[in-house]
Amino acid sequence: MQHLPLFAQLKDRAVLVVGGGAVAERRVTLLREAGAAVTVVAPALSPRLTELAAAGLIHHVPEPYTGQPLEPYWLVVAATDDGAVNAAVAAAATAAKRFVNVVDDHALCTFVMPAIVDRSPVTIAIGSSGLSPVLARWIKGVVETVLPARLGALAELAGRWRQRVRSQIADPDERRHFWERVVTSAVAEHAFAGREADAERALDDALASWADDDAARRGEAYLVGAGPGGIDLITIRGRQLLASADVVLYDRLVSAELLRYARRDAELICVGKTPRRPSISQRQLNRLLVSLVKSGKRVCRLKGGDPFVFGRGGEELEALAEAGLKFQVVPGVSAAEGCAAYAGIPLTLRGVAHAVLFTTGHTRDDGQPIVGEFEAGRTLALYMGVAQYAEIAAALIAKGYPPETPAAVVESGTTDRQRVVRTVVGRLGEAQAALGITPPALLIVGETTRYADRYSWFAPSKVERFAEASIGDDARVSYRENSNKAAP
Numbered sequence: 040m041q042h043l044p045l046f047a048q049l050k051d052r053a054v055l056v057v058g059g060g061a062v063a064e065r066r067v068t069l070l071r072e073a074g075a076a077v078t079v080v081a082p083a084l085s086p087r088l089t090e091l092a093a094a095g096l097i098h099h100v101p102e103p104y105t106g107q108p109l110e111p112y113w114l115v116v117a118a119t120d121d122g123a124v125n126a127a128v129a130a131a132a133t134a135a136k137r138f139v140n141v142v143d144d145h146a147l148c149t150f151v152m153p154a155i156v157d158r159s160p161v162t163i164a165i166g167s168s169g170l171s172p173v174l175a176r177w178i179k180g181v182v183e184t185v186l187p188a189r190l191g192a193l194a195e196l197a198g199r200w201r202q203r204v205r206s207q208i209a210d211p212d213e214r215r216h217f218w219e220r221v222v223t224s225a226v227a228e229h230a231f232a233g234r235e236a237d238a239e240r241a242l243d244d245a246l247a248s249w250a251d252d253d254a255a256r257r258g259e260a261y262l263v264g265a266g267p268g269g270i271d272l273i274t275i276r277g278r279q280l281l282a283s284a285d286v287v288l289y290d291r292l293v294s295a296e297l298l299r300y301a302r303r304d305a306e307l308i309c310v311g312k313t314p315r316r317p318s319i320s321q322r323q324l325n326r327l328l329v330s331l332v333k334s335g336k337r338v339c340r341l342k343g344g345d346p347f348v349f350g351r352g353g354e355e356l357e358a359l360a361e362a363g364l365k366f367q368v369v370p371g372v373s374a375a376e377g378c379a380a381y382a383g384i385p386l387t388l389r390g391v392a393h394a395v396l397f398t399t400g401h402t403r404d405d406g407q408p409i410v411g412e413f414e415a416g417r418t419l420a421l422y423m424g425v426a427q428y429a430e431i432a433a434a435l436i437a438k439g440y441p442p443e444t445p446a447a448v449v450e451s452g453t454t455d456r457q458r459v460v461r462t463v464v465g466r467l468g469e470a471q472a473a474l475g476i477t478p479p480a481l482l483i484v485g486e487t488t489r490y491a492d493r494y495s496w497f498a499p500s501k502v503e504r505f506a507e508a509s510i511g512d513d514a515r516v517s518y519r520e521n522s523n524k525a526a527p
């Protein structure tokens with residue numbers, strides 16, 4: 040974050056604009072909408088600024104800027120067409136410790152003017168650190184289409200009722216839960232439609248019934264799939280629940296960028312397990328989850344991939360159900376689906392692979408990896424077990440997989456660190472050691488891994504080979520026949 044977003048209270052406060060042309064006029068208009076007392080220093084004014092000065096709505100100093108004192112002003116704007124004058128204004132403002140905006144020269148700015156979505160009293164500011172005003176305006180247009188035109192009416196209603204709600208709901212977490220329900224209820228719909236009296240009555244009813252609504256006030260758990268790594272692969276519902284949670288219990292592989300979607304005052308607790316290092320046990324985690332929900336907290340259990348695909352989501356749901364607690368489950372893009380898609384490897388492909396099996400590289404009690412019998416036309420997606428790739432390869436061969444069966448390892452899939460290693464089952468252990476493959480990684484075994492070169496789209500420069508030939512032209516997919524030729 041290059042700039043800290045702030046909202047300035049400028050009502051009746053002095054602001055200086057240096058320049059009297061069209062650009063200065065736009066700045067003056069915006070500042071006046073915020074209630075500022077604007078002084079314009081310029082030899083001449085645009086027609087609109089001339090009208091404002093004549094009406095006494097701005098103060099005009101009809102002279103060029105020559106170093107006039109800036110101490111009386113809260114903010115300064117340099118909006119002339121003379122770069123030397125703008126630089127002098129910026130230098131003087133910096134010396135006087137006044138924030139300054141220099142039009143079209145973000146290097147001299149100590150504050151920038153954002154694109155604004157105005158649903159007063161709700162204001163949304165969108166900035167690009169001065170680098171691309173056009174992009175900021177485009178984002179503004181997107182936001183404008185999403186927000187209700189009368190969003191401000193709901194904010195004003197909440198403001199009128201804020202003290203009354205505070206007096207009746209003393210606990211701050213419970214009070215926030217109440218308002219979260221209000222903004223998605225009939226109260227909001229009435230406000231957006233202009234039915235103010237109906238909105239007032241609905242809010243009165245909601246507050247009156249809150250104390251008796253145990254279901255609304257109880258804690259709840261959200262088991263949310265965070266996706267395979269890329270922060271934009273979490274679902275909309277998952278992001279919504281993450282943003283509303285009081286506590287977030289997150290896995291080790293959940294990125295710090297994704298955790299920024301949580302509330303600033305949310306408690307973030309890492310409960311991830313690290314191989315061969317002390318970690319919280321599943322039983323301890325279950326107890327923590329249950330105790331937090333019982334205390335009335337809304338807890339987001341944020342899991343990599345999908346909660347129900349090697350995520351122990353079922354064990355955590357059982358603990359919640361046994362305790363009689365509320366929960367929701369939000370599916371996520373599984374590691375197998377995400378890594379395969381970003382590596383350009385179809386998990387199934389007509390005429391090449393008709394089935395896919397998800398399994399894990401963790402071993403049984405006797406130390407042997409858990410793998411099934413070889414089945415032609417089936418893709419194997421194997422989670423975890425990177426350190427045991429040599430043992431896994433031996434187990435696969437023992438189950439009938441030919442040593443030359445193509446395989447691919449997707450390391451840190453869907454992130455900017457993604458790497459794809461193509462090899463064969465018989466050389467899998469060697470590839471892991473020679474190329475330094477480390478977790479998190481997903482192993483995919485089967486004929487469709489040969490397509491990683493042709494279909495690679497996300498990070499094609501990071502596809503490596505170890506004892507594996509590149510894909511040939513005869514691996515192209517054709518749907519004119521019932522089967523496709525596997526890549527050589």
